[in-house]
Amino acid sequence: METALPITAQVIADVIGTEKALTLARATQCRSVYIPQRLNPSHWLVEVVGTDAAQKLIAEFPSCCLPLAKCSSVVKAKRNKRIAELSAEGLTVAEIARRLGINKNTVQTICYRMRFKNQ
Structure with a gap:
């Protein structure tokens, strides 16, 4: 969604x-x-x-x-979707972080939450 x-x-x-x-x-x-x-x-x-x-x-x-409203929830949802796509392609946490320009710990946390949510 x-x-x-x-x-x-x-x-x-x-x-x-x-x-x-x-x-x-x-x-x-x-x-x-x-x-x-x-x-x-x-x-x-x-x-x-x-x-x-x-x-x-x-x-x-x-x-x-x-006026521009805060769009952080949309930005995060798009980021998380992209992380899921790259993870499904077999990229490592470090590769995903490097490609998206974000911290490895952020990627790791999101991947953990996605796995936990899908159990």
């Missing part, structure tokens, strides 16, 4: 997609984000979500301040 995004993040995801919305939430630390009226190629928004997604946000929300 997919974890639902908070409504404020879902509004943004409907415009630029879930992954980009989560990237934006992480980059802004789940604070409000101001969407400019015009796009400057060097604007931080372009660096975070790319030109295409930034243009879509500007077209939909010009000169708006958008």
Whole structure:
């Protein structure tokens, strides 16, 4: 079962997609984000979500301040699903941690909980 995004993040995801919305939430630390009226190629928004997604946000929300809800439950659910997939492929805890850029202890704990939950 997919974890639902908070409504404020879902509004943004409907415009630029879930992954980009989560990237934006992480980059802004789940604070409000101001969407400019015009796009400057060097604007931080372009660096975070790319030109295409930034243009879509500007077209939909010009000169708006958008609140971003905390999306940690969605991010964790996606991370855990990816860990399960990589584990099923036979990767070691160290390989999974390295590939996802997270701590080995985090991977180990998640794998343990998944095994315990499936018993």
